[in-house]
Amino acid sequence: MTGRKRIHTIYANHISKIAMYFVATLWLVIILALCSAKVVSSREKLAQQELDRYFCQMEKETVKEVRDMLGSQGYINSGVTLTRITEAEGQVEYVLNIHHERLYQIDDEERQELVEKLDDISAKRGYTFLINFYEIEEV
Numbered sequence: 001m002t003g004r005k006r007i008h009t010i011y012a013n014h015i016s017k018i019a020m021y022f023v024a025t026l027w028l029v030i031i032l033a034l035c036s037a038k039v040v041s042s043r044e045k046l047a048q049q050e051l052d053r054y055f056c057q058m059e060k061e062t063v064k065e066v067r068d069m070l071g072s073q074g075y076i077n078s079g080v081t082l083t084r085i086t087e088a089e090g091q092v093e094y095v096l097n098i099h100h101e102r103l104y105q106i107d108d109e110e111r112q113e114l115v116e117k118l119d120d121i122s123a124k125r126g127y128t129f130l131i132n133f134y135e136i137e138e139v
Contacts, residue, residue, distance in 0.1 A: 055084060055092075058125065065121055066096065073114065075100045082129065094122075094129035103133045 059082050070078040079099030086092050096118065106114070115131060122128050 059084065059094075062121065062125055066098075066118065069117055069121065070098065070100070073117075075102060079134075092127065094127060095132065096122075096129040097132045097134060099134045 063080050063082050066080050066082075067078060070076075070080070075098075077100075079097075081097045083095045083097070084092055085095065103111075111133070118131055119128070
């Protein structure tokens, strides 16, 4: 083998090794980028789950507080549901539904007092809710 061919072969081997390192490095970078995206996605999912747990706990506490307040007003065993509505922009609205057989018997003044007490509970929690009284009438 002549000196020139030997140098060319060594040079070609060197270039081939550099190309292999480049390809291997490129694959590692791609794999790391994909793994990082998965980690970020997992973190966002965990953050959303934590937020959902927080809202769920807060909603349970609110329903208990509303039931306690209604019980102290004589509406024992009231049906209370609190529904969370999350808008696309992230705004949260609540709908409070109250069921009790005596609600259709109260006058507007008593109903207004009840609404004010419910508003106090919602203001203390930092949000407002739309209140629906479901009245059960005898048929």
